[in-house]
Amino acid sequence: MFARNTMARLLLSTLILSASAAHAVTTVPLSATAGVRNDYIETSSIFALLTNVYKQASGTLSSEDQKQHIKTVIFAASNLETGSVAEWTNPANATAGRVKIVMTKPVQGGYCRMLFTQVEKDNVIRDYTEWACKTMDSKFWTFSER
Amino acid sequence: MIKAITLIAVVFLVGCSSVPQSTKIGSNQYCYTSQTVQTVNKESVTSTTTVKCSDDPVEQYVPAKMGIAKDCTESYITMNLGGQTVREKLHVCKKHNGTFTVVDSNTFR
Numbered sequence: 500m501f502a503r504n505t506m507a508r509l510l511l512s513t514l515i516l517s518a519s520a521a522h523a524v525t526t527v528p529l530s531a532t533a534g535v536r537n538d539y540i541e542t543s544s545i546f547a548l549l550t551n552v553y554k555q556a557s558g559t560l561s562s563e564d565q566k567q568h569i570k571t572v573i574f575a576a577s578n579l580e581t582g583s584v585a586e587w588t589n590p591a592n593a594t595a596g597r598v599k600i601v602m603t604k605p606v607q608g609g610y611c612r613m614l615f616t617q618v619e620k621d622n623v624i625r626d627y628t629e630w631a632c633k634t635m636d637s638k639f640w641t642f643s644e645r
Numbered sequence: 646m647i648k649a650i651t652l653i654a655v656v657f658l659v660g661c662s663s664v665p666q667s668t669k670i671g672s673n674q675y676c677y678t679s680q681t682v683q684t685v686n687k688e689s690v691t692s693t694t695t696v697k698c699s700d701d702p703v704e705q706y707v708p709a710k711m712g713i714a715k716d717c718t719e720s721y722i723t724m725n726l727g728g729q730t731v732r733e734k735l736h737v738c739k740k741h742n743g744t745f746t747v748v749d750s751n752t753f754r
Contacts, residue, residue, distance in 0.1 A: 526725035563749075566726075571747045573722045574735055585737075585745040639725045 528642045530596070530616040530627040531568040534558035537625055558620060560596075564589055568596040568618060575600060576612050576631040576640055595619040609634030714738035714746060 536558030539551045560568065567587045575585040575598045588595040601613040611632040618625055631640045676698040683691050717738040724731050736748040 567747065567749055569724060569726075570722060570733055570735055573724050574720060574737065574747060575745070577722060578720065579745065583743070583745065585747060587747045587749065589749065638723060638730070 524641050524643045526639045526641060527569055528572045528614075528616060528627075528629050528631070529644060530618050530625075530629060531560065531565045531572070533625075533627075534560060535618050535620045535623045535625040558623065558625075560594060560618060560620060561592060564592055564594045564596075571596055572598050572614065572616060572629075572631070572642075573640055576614065576633075581612075593621050606632060606634075609637070714740045717748070 534555065536554045539554060540547050542548045542551060567589065571585050571587045575583070579585060579600050581600050581603050584597060584599045586595065586597040596619065597617040599615040601615055603610060603612045605611075609632060611630050614627075614629045614631055616627045616629055618627075628644070630643050630645065632643070633640050676696055678694065678696050680692060680694045685691070715738070717736065720735045720737050722733055722735060724733065738746050738748055740746055
C-alpha cells in the first residue's frame with residue numbers, strides 16, 4: 500500500500516513538472532538549448548531510450564554555438580524590425596542559426612515579439628516558433644513557446 | 646665544496662635552459678598591399694602600389710572583406726545566463742540581401 504502511494508505521488512509529481520516545463524518562461528530561447536533533433540522515438544525499451552539519448556547528445560549545439568544563437572536572438576528581438584532576419588554561422592562545427600521577427604504585439608507594461616527561429620547542425624535543421632517578451636521595468640528578454 | 650660547486654652549476658644550467666618569454670603578436674594581419682601593373686602598347690609599364698593599414702576591427706571582418714556584407718557595426722546586448730547578468734559585445738554586418746549576420750570574432754577574423 501505504501502509503495503503504491505509512493506508510486507502515485509511520484510507519477511503525479513512527474514506530470515506536474517512536465518506540465519510546468521512545457522510552458523516554461525526562461526531568459527534563454529528554447530531553440531538554443533533543445534538542439535536540432537526532434538525525431539525521438541517512444542521510450543518503450545532500453546534500446547529506444549539509449550537511441551534518444553544519443554540523438555539528444557549528437558543534436559545539441561556546443562556551448563559556444565548556444566551562446567552565439569542566444570546573442571543573435573536577443574540582438575534580433577532588441578533591434579530588428581518586423582520581417583527582418585538575423586543569422587550566425589560556425590563553419591568549424593557545421594552549425595548555423597537564424598531568427599526572423601514575425602510580428603510584434605503590445606502587452607501590459609511591455610511588448611512581445613513572435614520569432615521563427617531555426618538551428619542547424621550537420622545539415623539537420625529544426626524550426627521553432629518562440630515568443631520574446633519584455634516589460635518596461637525588466638532588463639532581460641523572457642522567452643516562451645506560447 | 647664540490648657539492649656547492651655542483652649546485653651552482655646546476656642552477657646556472659637550469660637558468661640557461663629556461664624558455665625565453667616571447668611577446669605574443671596579434672594573429673590578424675595589420676597591413677595589406679595591393680599593386681596594379683599596366684602596360685601601354687606593350688612598351689611602357691606603369692605600376693601603382695597601395696599599402697593600406699588599419700587596426701579598425703570592423704574593417705577586418707571577413708564578411709565585409711569578402712564583399713558579402715556591408716555596414717558592419719559593434720553592438721551590445723545584456724542577457725541573463727544562469728542567473729548572472731552578462732553584457733556582451735556583438736559584431737553585426739548587414740548583408741546585401743538585407744539579412745543581418747552576427748559575426749563571431751573568434752571564427753571569422
